Amino acid sequence: MSDVLNQLTTIIQSRISAADPSSSYVASLHAKGLNKILEKVSEECAETLLAAKDMAASGDPKEVIYETADLWFHSLVMLAHLGIDTNEVLAELARRFDVSGLAEKAARTGK
Numbered sequence: 434m435s436d437v438l439n440q441l442t443t444i445i446q447s448r449i450s451a452a453d454p455s456s457s458y459v460a461s462l463h464a465k466g467l468n469k470i471l472e473k474v475s476e477e478c479a480e481t482l483l484a485a486k487d488m489a490a491s492g493d494p495k496e497v498i499y500e501t502a503d504l505w506f507h508s509l510v511m512l513a514h515l516g517i518d519t520n521e522v523l524a525e526l527a528r529r530f531d532v533s534g535l536a537e538k539a540a541r542t543g544k
Contacts, residue, residue: 435523438509442519445509463514470511477504 448459455461462470481504484496512519 438519438523441506441509442513445513449513459510462510467511467514470507470514473507474504474511477507480504 445459448457449463452460454464462473477500481497481500484500488494488497509519512522
């Protein structure tokens with residue numbers, strides 16, 4: 434799976450650095466700035482939540498999968514725009530393997 438993330442990250446970074454915003458969706462988002470990218474992440478998050486709610490009633494995961502892919506994609510665009518390497522996020526996830534979710538949350542909040 435990380436191969437897909439690495440490939441997508443490479444494509445996103447190349448579009449940000451070299452593509453014409455008039456011919457590349459990623460380049461156009463990057464050119465519009467962080468606020469526009471965050472609007473897209475927020476929009477895709479809401480659509481993912483609604484799709485999950487609909488799936489609870491229908492049992493069909495198709496829209497949840499589609500919307501989650503959009504959410505992940507736009508999150509990767511956000512990370513690239515901010516100069517954060519996707520591998521840093523993967524390393525953080527890996528670090529949490531041996532940590533209880535409750536213990537990790539308590540350590541962050543001091544509770």
